[in-house]
Amino acid sequence: MARMVITANRLRDGAVVWRSAAGNWSPNITTAAIHATGEQLTAGLAAALADEKSGRVIGVHEVEIETRGGQILPTRLRERVRADGPTVSFA
Amino acid sequence: MYKYDHLDNTLVRERAAQFRGQVARRISGELSEDEFKPLRLRNGLYLQLHSYMLRVAIPYGLLSSSQMRALARIARRYDRGYGHFTTRQNIQFNWVSLENTAEILDDLAAVEMHAIQTSGNCIRNTTTDQFAGVAADEIEDPRPWAEIIRQWSTLHPEFSFLPRKFKIAINGAPNDRAAIAVHDIGLSMLRGPNGETGFTVWVGGGLGRTPMLAKPIRDFLPGADLLSYLEAILRVFNIEGRRDNLYKSRIKILVSALGIDRFRDLVEAEWAHIRDSALRLEGREIARIRARFALPPYDANVDSGPFAAKRFEDAAFARWSAANLFPHKQPGHAAVTVSLKPVGGIPGDMTADRMDALADLADEYSHGEIRVTHRQNLVLAHVRQDRLFDLWRALDSLELATPNLMRVTDIIACPGLDFCGLATARSIPVAQRLSARLAEIDERHDLGELTINISGCINSCAHHHVAHIGILGLEKAGAESYQVTLGGSSAKDASIGKIIGRGFGADEIVAAIETIIVTWLELRHDGERFLDSLRRVGQTPFRDALYGQDSRTE
Structure with a gap:
């Protein structure tokens, strides 16, 4: 299975957050727990969805990643933009 | 401009208070996201990639200087110091939090603004010509009619859960500057045989994955019957429109499936029941609304000499005057387009500091009024010609005087994958690179x-189908791919652009547009527009240049 991390947006301000092994939600993808098996991912998603139900986060979903030089990089551009912010400086 | 009465004021204040309670119940867990989402969307609050985004309604694009200053305060206090003007003549704040939204709605209500019906399956902000009321070619000012539609459609109980969103545009001149052909309903004003106000009604236009031009449903609708006829159309759509498939639920699909003649029969049958109801507009009521759009007092004796002299003396001013001024019905005046498209900049973005500065300029030069255009620019509509040079210098110092209205760097771009949760590719960086490159060629x-519009997904928020050159960003095999359409127009000669061939990668698209x-320059007749050359020669020369002549047999 491709390696996966779990992400969502924080309910109160919409910020992108990533779920750590300890079950915390952090804006920093480097803290995200990497799930290498289907069982790990299923368990992680179940816990994340419980956080969604309790109103901490919304839009829980898994994201395929690769690691390069210790960095976690989502494979899809959409998730890389979510992790790093807009690719343009605004206004 | 329109001033809120007691009813309007009560409505927007109550709405803000109501939303405050809904947010509190969401945060406490009393409401689930499924329950809350339709409520927040009704108040213009989306969840985008990085944050919540609040879309604020600017009815028919009209703002007072004090409203612009309020938007600047909101941008500073609750966002990151800027806002983004959209193709629906609205403004979006990209970085707001859920917890602050009710406060923002309070601040908006204090200046007679709101975010009602800027999202959701309801009737959205009615858009119009940015030169309404002042255009030299105008039949009648469409804004009072847009305001009548706003009042009728706001919280209309029957049309709160339509099959899909619904957009109306109204244009008051023979030249279409409101893109009525690509709206769910397009209204084009005209005079009846006795000089009375009426509308030609178009229905079933739209973009997205199934672009269609609107079809004429009624050649002449008397003004007094406007609301009953709109209600009849909406009622038929509400009952007959599909709700089983998101992509087939717009009215264009219904009109196409039934055929315009059958659709018209259903509307006319419905209309016969309600034409003489309370929806009939009394002359007194129309006059009351019209009075709120009285034009400012103009000086009838403006000396145009200094304007001509300055154009002669200053080439940069002359160039800006040629590109960004529009003929005014009042002699000695002009409508000025303030470009939000600096070369290499982000289309439609504006900092809070520039919003404040422009509000001051509106007070000084244009009777305190500002308009937002569907091309993501702003307009000062009442400027004396003898003060244009001073205004231009002030705008230039704010980097708001790019002389590019309807030119190749006046690019319309949606927020794209840098912000939008629906996007499949980025729009803004492509717009920036194109603008920088094409500015040199234009020079x-x-x-x-020559219009270029860039949408970051098939929903077509940037109206790429009706640009002379349209660009649609898609995701192909994990990478951005940009599909090019040629030959679109949203003007009186409206047409849907045709796809030229296979898409281009993010690192190829600028070179492709340059090609x-x-x-075109090689086959252009003297002074010819790109669109006219294309209509004359067809797509083949462009396809050959992009893909080689061998591709003809593919």
Whole structure:
């Protein structure tokens, strides 16, 4: 299975957050727990969805990643933009 | 401009208070996201990639200077110091939090603004010509009619859960500057045989994955019957429109499936029941609304001499005057387009500091009024010609005087994958790179009127189908791919652009557009617009230049 991390947006301000092994939600993808098996991912998603139900986060979903030089990089551009912010400086 | 009465004021204040309670119940867990989402969307609050985004309604694009200052305060206090003007003549704040939204709605209500019906399956902000009321070619000012539609459609109970969103545009001049052909309903004003106000009604236009031009449903609708006829159309759509498939639920699909004649029969049958109801507009009521759009007092004796002299003396001013001024019905005046498209900049973005500065300029030069255009620019509509040079210098110092209205760097772009949760590719960086590259070519060759619109997904928020050159960003095999359409127009000669061929990668798209323009320059007749050349010669020369002649057999 491709390696996966779990992400969502924080309910109160919409910020992108990533779920750590300890079950915390952090804006920093480097803290995200990497799930290498289907069982790990299923368990992680179940816990994340419980956080969604309790109103901490919304839009829980898994994201395929690769690691390069210790960095976690989502494979899809959409998730890389979510992790790093807009690719343009605004206004 | 329109001033809120007691009813309007009560409505927006109560709405803000109501939303405050809904947010509190969401945060406490009393409401689930499924329950809350339709409520927040009704108040213009989306969840985008990085944050919540609040879309604020600017009815028919009209703002007072004090409203612009309020938007600047909101941008500073609750966002990151800027806002983004949209193709629906609205403004979006990209970085707001859920917890602050009710406060923002309070601040908006204090200046007679709101975010009602800027999202959701309801009737959205009615858009119109940015030169409404002042255009020299105008039949009648469409804004009072847009305001009548706003009052009728706001919280209309029957149309709160339509099959899909619904957009109306109204244009008051023979030249279409409101893109009525690509709206769910397009209204084009005209005079009846006895000089009375009426509308030609178009229905079933739209973009997205199934672009269609609107079809005429009624050649002449008397003004007094406007609301009953709109209600009849909406009622037929509400009952007959599909709700089983998101992509087939717009009215264009219904009109296409039934055929315009059958659809018209259903509407006329419905209309017969309600034409003489309370929806009939009394002359007194129309006059009451019209009075709120009285034009400011103009000086009838403006000396145009200094304007002509300055154009002669200053080439940069002359260039800006040629590109960004629009003929005014009042002699000695002009409507000025304030470009939000600096070369290499982000289309439609504006900092809070510039919003404040422009509000001051509106007070000084244009009777305190500002309009937002569907091309993501702003307009000062009442400027004396003898003060244009001073205004231009002030705008230039704010980097708001790019002379590019309807030119190749006046690019319309949606937020794209840098912000939007629906996007499949980025729009803004492509717009920036194109703008920087094409500005040089325009400088050398004077490309004239040439529109480029870039949408970051098939929902087509940037109206790429009706640009002379349209660009649609998709995701192909994990990478951005940009599909090019040629030959679109949203003006009186409306047409849907045709796909030229396979898409281009993010690192190829600027060169591809440059190839199209260079090819055109070789076959262009003197002074010809790109669109007219294309209609004359067809797509083949452009396809050959992009893909080689061998591709013809593919």
